[in-house]
Amino acid sequence: MRCSRRGCHKTAVIYQPYSGLHLCEAHFTEYIERKVKKELRRQMVLKPGDRLVVALSGGKDSSALLYMLHKFFSVRRDLELLALAVDEGIRDFRHETLKNARAIAGDLGIELHIHSFSSEFGFTLDDIVSRGYEQAPCTFCGVLRRRVIERKARELNATTVITAHNLDDEVQTIMINYLRGDIERLKRLSANRIAEFVPRLKPLRTIPEKEVAIYAYLAGIPLITRHCPYARLSFRFTVKRMLNEFEKRHTGTKYSVLRGYERLMKLLPETHQQPRFTICERCGAASASRICKVCEILELMRRD
Numbered sequence: 001m002r003c004s005r006r007g008c009h010k011t012a013v014i015y016q017p018y019s020g021l022h023l024c025e026a027h028f029t030e031y032i033e034r035k036v037k038k039e040l041r042r043q044m045v046l047k048p049g050d051r052l053v054v055a056l057s058g059g060k061d062s063s064a065l066l067y068m069l070h071k072f073f074s075v076r077r078d079l080e081l082l083a084l085a086v087d088e089g090i091r092d093f094r095h096e097t098l099k100n101a102r103a104i105a106g107d108l109g110i111e112l113h114i115h116s117f118s119s120e121f122g123f124t125l126d127d128i129v130s131r132g133y134e135q136a137p138c139t140f141c142g143v144l145r146r147r148v149i150e151r152k153a154r155e156l157n158a159t160t161v162i163t164a165h166n167l168d169d170e171v172q173t174i175m176i177n178y179l180r181g182d183i184e185r186l187k188r189l190s191a192n193r194i195a196e197f198v199p200r201l202k203p204l205r206t207i208p209e210k211e212v213a214i215y216a217y218l219a220g221i222p223l224i225t226r227h228c229p230y231a232r233l234s235f236r237f238t239v240k241r242m243l244n245e246f247e248k249r250h251t252g253t254k255y256s257v258l259r260g261y262e263r264l265m266k267l268l269p270e271t272h273q274q275p276r277f278t279i280c281e282r283c284g285a286a287s288a289s290r291i292c293k294v295c296e297i298l299e300l301m302r303r304d
C-alpha cells in the first residue's frame with residue numbers, strides 16, 4: 001500500500017483504521033510528533049528554568065517518550081530534561097527494562113536516577129506478593145511507585161513529571177473507574193495540576209499503544225518483549241482485553257471513550273473538578289484519606 005499523503009508515493013508502514021489513512025515512515029513519524037507536541041502545548045506552558053523529569057521504565061512507551069522529548073527540547077538551553085526510574089523488585093523482569101533505560105538515557109546524554117522499593121520502603125514488590133494478599137500486585141505497585149516518583153521528583157526540584165501513559169492506558173483507567181464508580185479518581189485523571197503534587201503531564205495520552213510501539217521501532221529503540229509477570233493478575237488486564245475486543249469490532253471505541261470522558265468532565269461545575277486531598281496523619285504526605293495508602297501498605301508489611 002502507498003502512503004495516503006498527497007504527492008507521496010512511498011510504501012506505507014501503518015494503516016490507521018480509525019482515520020482510514022495509510023502512512024509511510026516519514027509521514028507517520030511526523031504525524032505522531034505533531035500530535036504529541038499539540039498535547040504538550042495543551043497541557044502546559046514551558047518556562048525558562050523548567051526541570052522536566054521523565055518517568056522512565058525502559059519499556060517502549062517511556063523510551064519513545066524520552067527520545068521524542070529529547071528531539072523536541074535538546075535545542076532549548078533553558079530547560080533541563082532528567083529521567084527517573086523505579087525498581088520495584090520484580091524478578092526476571094525489571095532488571096531487563098532498567099538495562100534498556102540506562103542504555104537510552106546514556107545514548108541521549110540524559111541524567112538518569114534509579115530508586116528502588118527496597119531502599120525506599122525496605123521490601124520489594126516480590127516480597128509483598130510472597131505474602132499472598134488478596135489484592136493484585138499492581139494495586140500495591142501503583143501506590144508505591146507513585147510515592148517514589150513524587151518524593152524523588154521533589155528532591156530533584158522537578159517542575160513537572162512527564163509520564164508515558166498512552167491512549168490505551170488512559171482509556172483503561174477511565175473504564176476501570178467507571179466500572180468501580182470511583183468519581184474522585186476519575187476527576188484526578190484529568191487534573192494535571194493538583195496543588196499537593198508536582199504537576200504531571202501525559203503527552204502520549206492520545207496515541208494508541210500500537211502506534212507508540214511502531215514509532216519506537218522506527219526510531220531504533222529496542223523493544224522488550226518480556227512483560228511483567230504480575231500484569232495478568234490485574235483488573236486492568238481484563239479491561240484491556242475487553243477494550244481491545246471492542247476496538248476490533250467497533251473501530252474508534254478507544255477515542256470515543258476518551259472524548260466522552262473529556263466532555264463529561266467539562267460538565268462538572270468548576271468547584272467539583274478539582275480532586276480533594278488531605279494530609280496523611282502518619283507521614284504528612286497528601287492523601288485522599290486520613291491514612292494514606294502507602295502507610296497502610298507499610299503497616300500491613302510490618303504486621304504480617
Ligand code: SF4
Binds near residue numbers: 138142234
Ligand atoms: Fe507493577 Fe502491575 Fe506494572 Fe507489574 S504490571 S510493573 S505489578 S503496575
